[in-house]
Amino acid sequence: xxYEITLMTTIAISILFALSLNFISGFCxxxxxxxxxxxxxxxxxxxxxxxASIPFLITLPVSALTAGILGFVIGLTSLRVRHDFLAITTxxxxxxxxxxxxQQDFFGGEIGISGIPATGLGRIGFMSLCLALAAAFAxxxxxxRGSWMGFVFSSIADNEDVTRILGxxxxxxxxxxxxxxxxxxxxxxxxxxxxxxxxxxxSFGFVESISVLAMVIVGGIGSVAGIVFSxxxxxxxxxxxxxxxxxxxxxxxxxxFAMMRFSPDGxxxxxxxTYRKLTGARA
Amino acid sequence: MNNILEVGDITxxxxxxxxxxxxxxxxxxxxxxxxxxxxxAGKTTLMRVITGIVKPDDxxxxxxxxxxxxxxxxxxxxxxxxxxxxIVQPLQxxxxxxxxxxxxxxxxxxxxxxSMFYHDRSAERQRARELLDMVGLKEAxxxxxxxxxxxxxxxxxxxxxxxxxxxxxxxxxxxxGLNQNEAKGLADLIQxxxxxxxxxxxxxxxxxxxxxxxxxxxxxxxxxxxxYGPAKEVMQISDVRNAYLGKAN
Numbered sequence: 001x002x003y004e005i006t007l008m009t010t011i012a013i014s015i016l017f018a019l020s021l022n023f024i025s026g027f028c029x030x031x032x033x034x035x036x037x038x039x040x041x042x043x044x045x046x047x048x049x050x051x052a053s054i055p056f057l058i059t060l061p062v063s064a065l066t067a068g069i070l071g072f073v074i075g076l077t078s079l080r081v082r083h084d085f086l087a088i089t090t091x092x093x094x095x096x097x098x099x100x101x102x103q104q105d106f107f108g109g110e111i112g113i114s115g116i117p118a119t120g121l122g123r124i125g126f127m128s129l130c131l132a133l134a135a136a137f138a139x140x141x142x143x144x145r146g147s148w149m150g151f152v153f154s155s156i157a158d159n160e161d162v163t164r165i166l167g168x169x170x171x172x173x174x175x176x177x178x179x180x181x182x183x184x185x186x187x188x189x190x191x192x193x194x195x196x197x198x199x200x201x202x203s204f205g206f207v208e209s210i211s212v213l214a215m216v217i218v219g220g221i222g223s224v225a226g227i228v229f230s231x232x233x234x235x236x237x238x239x240x241x242x243x244x245x246x247x248x249x250x251x252x253x254x255x256x257f258a259m260m261r262f263s264p265d266g267x268x269x270x271x272x273x274t275y276r277k278l279t280g281a282r283a
Numbered sequence: 284m285n286n287i288l289e290v291g292d293i294t295x296x297x298x299x300x301x302x303x304x305x306x307x308x309x310x311x312x313x314x315x316x317x318x319x320x321x322x323x324a325g326k327t328t329l330m331r332v333i334t335g336i337v338k339p340d341d342x343x344x345x346x347x348x349x350x351x352x353x354x355x356x357x358x359x360x361x362x363x364x365x366x367x368x369x370i371v372q373p374l375q376x377x378x379x380x381x382x383x384x385x386x387x388x389x390x391x392x393x394x395x396x397x398s399m400f401y402h403d404r405s406a407e408r409q410r411a412r413e414l415l416d417m418v419g420l421k422e423a424x425x426x427x428x429x430x431x432x433x434x435x436x437x438x439x440x441x442x443x444x445x446x447x448x449x450x451x452x453x454x455x456x457x458x459x460g461l462n463q464n465e466a467k468g469l470a471d472l473i474q475x476x477x478x479x480x481x482x483x484x485x486x487x488x489x490x491x492x493x494x495x496x497x498x499x500x501x502x503x504x505x506x507x508x509x510x511y512g513p514a515k516e517v518m519q520i521s522d523v524r525n526a527y528l529g530k531a532n
Binding site for chain 1: 360366392396
C-alpha cells in the first residue's frame with residue numbers, strides 16, 4: 001500500500017507541475033524551457049523554511065509567492081522577446097537558477113538539502129493534499145479557459161499583434177499567465193521537496209524542464225484532460241520500469257519528436273480525431 | 284468644428300531615407316478621407332505612425348485634441364482608433380464569430396485580472412452576429428478563417444474593427460487583392476458605413492473606387508504631401524495627375 005501511496009503522490013505532483021506549465025505555454029502560447037527553475041524555487045523555499053521549524057502548510061503559500069515573484073521577473077522578458085527567443089531566454093534563466101544554487105552553501109551547494117522534515121500530515125494525508133491541489137488547479141485551469149481571460153490567452157497564443165490591435169493590453173495578460181503558472185510550479189516544488197525529503201541542483205535542471213514540456217506536448221498543448229493523462233503516464237512509467245528510468249530523456253525526446261511529427265496537438269488531438277472518424281462526423 | 288484626427292507635420296526617416304516628410308491633414312467627424320499615392324509614397328508608414336507602430340522623428344498625431352505620441356498601440360485603440368490591416372490577420376484558431384466577439388468584449392478584457400470572472404459571451408456573440416450580418420457575412424459566422432477566401436476575411440477585418448466602436452476607422456488597402464466585383468461590393472459597404480456617420484480614413488490603391496466613394500482626398504508622393512482637399516479639385520492638380528497617373532505628353 002505504501003508503494004501505491006508514493007506512486008499516487010508522485011503522479012499528483014507531476015500533474016500539478018505539468019498543468020502549471022500548460023497555463024503559460026498551452027493557454028497563453030509562451031514557450032518556456034526553464035520551468036524547472038520555478039519548481040526548484042518552491043522546493044528550496046519550502047525545504048529551508050521547514051528546516052527552520054516553520055510549519056509546512058505555512059511554507060506552501062510562501063513558496064508560491066517566491067516562485068511567482070521570480071516568474072514575474074522572467075515574465076517581464078516575455079514582453080520584449082517572443083517565440084524562439086523567449087525559449088532561449090527562459091532556458092538561460094533555468095541554467096542561471098541551477099548555477100546559483102550550486103555555488104551557494106546556503107542552498108546546500110552540490111550536495112543539496114537532505115533530511116527535510118516530514119509534513120506532519122501522514123503519508124495518506126500528504127497524498128490527499130497533493131491530489132486535492134492537482135484537482136483544484138485542473139478545475140481552475142478549465143474555469144479560466146472558459147473565461148474571458150482564457151479567450152484573450154488563446155488570442156495571444158494565436159497572434160499577439162492582432163490582440164493588441166483589438167485594444168487589449170497583451171503584456172498584462174502575459175504577465176498574469178507567467179505569475180499564475182510559476183506560482184503554481186512553486187507549490188508543486190514545495191510538495192516535491194517534502195515528498196522526496198531530499199533536493200539538489202540536479203533535480204531542477206534542464207532535463208526536468210524538458211520532461212515537463214514533454215508531458216504538456218504529449219498530452220496536447222492546452223488540453224487539461226490530455227495533460228493530466230500524459231503527466232500521470234510519463235511520471236509513473238520510470239517508477240514502474242527501471243529501464244525506462246535509465247533511458248528517460250531518450251524516451252521523452254522520442255515521444256516529443258513523434259508527437260511533433262504525427263500529432264502536433266498531442267494525445268488529446270489524436271483522441272478527438274479518432275472519435276470523429278469512428279462516429280463518422282466531420283473530419 | 285473640432286476635428287477627430289489631426290496629423291501635424293509628421294516626418295519619418297529610416298536611416299538616410301525620408302519615408303514621410305511634413306505630412307499634414309485633419310479628419311472631421313463624418314469624413315471619408317481617401318489617402319492615395321503611388322507605390323513607395325509612404326502611405327503605410329504614415330498609417331503606422333497613426334497606430335503607433337512607427338515613431339515619427341517629428342510632428343504629432345492628435346485624436347480629438349489628445350496627443351497620442353506616448354501611447355502604445357492598444358492604448359490608442361482604446362482612445363477610439365480601429366484598424367483593418369492591409370494583410371488580413373484573422374485569429375486562425377477561432378471562428379469568424381469569435382474573432383469579432385473578442386473585439387466586442389473590450390469592456391470585459393480591459394482589466395486583465397477582472398477578465399477571469401467573466402464567462403458569458405452571449406451578448407458579445409449577438410453583437411458580433413449583427414456586425415457580420417452588416418458586412419454581408421451572416422452565413423459564414425461559424426466558419427474557420429482558414430476555410431474562407433480573401434474577400435470574406437477582408438470583410439471580417441472591417442467587422443472586427445467596427446466592433447471596437449471607433450471614433451475613427453482606419454482602413455489600410457481593404458480592396459487590395461480583391462477582384463472587381465468584390466472590390467466594388469466592399470467599397471459600397473465602406474460608403475454605407477460612412478453614410479451612417481462612421482468617420483473613415485481609407486488608404487487605397489484602387490483609384491477608381493476611391494474616386495467613386497471618397498469626397499475628400501489626401502495625396503502623397505515620395506513621402507511628401509502634394510494635395511489635400513475635395514476629390515474633384517485634387518484630381519485637377521497637375522502634380523497629382525503626374526504622380527499618380529503618369530505624365531501626359
